[in-house]
């Protein structure tokens with residue numbers, strides 16, 4: 482059972498298949514004057530703090546909390562290691578609210594022991610664009626788990642989001658909660674198979690030797706598509722048009738404008754990489770691909786500390802076949818020294834995963850909406866949203 486989640490305006494397991502329930506908000510907004518004005522109570526040994534991510538020192542505290550306590554795989558071999566530059570990028574998009582970067586400190590040491598964040602986003606669900614918050618980086622220090630701190634943090638971020646007159650949220654988790662709008666599979670494409678096998682990220686296949694495996698995953702030294710180049714600032718209007726048009730076919734997708742595209746997709750060193758195809762004849766921008774950088778710490782390995790992973794982000798194929806575009810993405814990722822290229826089976830990704838030698842991982846990612854009901858769960862291919 483889910484004592485906390487059963488008390489929240491989210492799709493409940495008992496309601497699955499109930500066709501009398503309408504799509505849309507589960508509960509209406511309340512007048513802002515009725516939103517609780519004071520923070521929720523924490524256990525007396527703890528206090529709320531707002532984490533200023535523009536401050537080098539606070540950003541470093543957040544970085545360290547997550548580096549030691551954030552998401553691990555099911556066998557505790559790897560742990561996400563979001564960089565400071567990445568955290569600043571993820572948490573400070575256009576129109577962000579500093580008050581949605583919420584920490585918990587221990588009294589009196591002032592040590593940061595928990596964290597949760599929200600960033601604003603416009604998300605389209607079918608033909609409605611809904612102002613939402615994207616919730617991410619929920620983390621409670623390993624020594625403070627199972628004390629019901631997470632529900633208090635979720636209620637506090639909800640309160641602060643309500644104060645800005647926003648009533649819906651989108652979030653993902655590796656665990657099943659009431660109730661996913663879709664469940665996606667992680668897929669992995671080896672770029673540095675020797676290291677992946679050495680650290681236990683992957684295994685030598687049956688009837689495979691190391692040298693056959695290395696040969697299997699070999700890639701050309703440079704991309705194949707004529708006109709394939711890095712995205713630049715001057716490309717923002719064309720990429721925005723391309724992406725808006727592409728995302729319009731999915732049931733749930735972000736409603737990106739040029740400001741969003743500049744922030745989320747313009748290349749930022751060691752954070753996000755974006756490439757496009759500019760027609761050598763017409764100079765039209767016809768295709769686009771992108772990935773973000775999220776290393777994982779390798780827990781307890783003598784030889785290696787980190788796994789360098791690229792995660793497929795937004796890709797748009799109009800003229801160049803998606804398979805060829807993503808093969809070029811793999812080539813540039815390999816040139817940038819990534820060990821593995823990861824992707825979810827969202828959007829049209831299924832069409833290239835097997836052919837480009839991705840294999841299914843042991844992890845899944847469940848997508849959720851808060852205070853918004855969908856009649857039916859979606860297929861992953863109906864989802865046009867990638868959260869970081």
Ligand code: MYA
Pocket residue numbers: 482483484485486487550551552553614616617618619620621622625626627628629630631632635638639642643647648649650652653654655656658851852
């Ligand atoms: S997903 C990433 C989550 N982080 C990690 O997995 C890092 C490692 N783990 C931890 O730090 C802790 O285990 C966490 C739970 C903090 C996850 N999402 O305090 P507890 C429920 C939502 O005793 P702890 C991400 O960042 C659990 O079902 N709920 O547990 C998106 C139970 O409730 P119930 C979760 O293990 C986050 C209750 O918490 C999650 O010490 C989206 C137990 O609390 C989870 N990942 O701490 C948050 N894990 O009894 C929701 C456990 O009912 C946002 N729980 O089953 C909702 C929208 C809010 C804004 C709305 C605005 C309008």
Ligand code: JJ1
Pocket residue numbers: 552553554555556557558617618653654655667668669670671681682683684839840841842843844845846868869
């Ligand atoms: O990375 C993941 N799994 C890897 C490593 C498994 C290590 C043992 N548990 C994996 N490797 C196989 C790769 C192989 C390469 C050649 C082809 C065949 C496949 O499967 C998994 C995803 O699969 N990652 C996790 O489990 C991390 C947590 C995922 C949930 C994330 C929650 C996100 C938080 C919300 O913001």
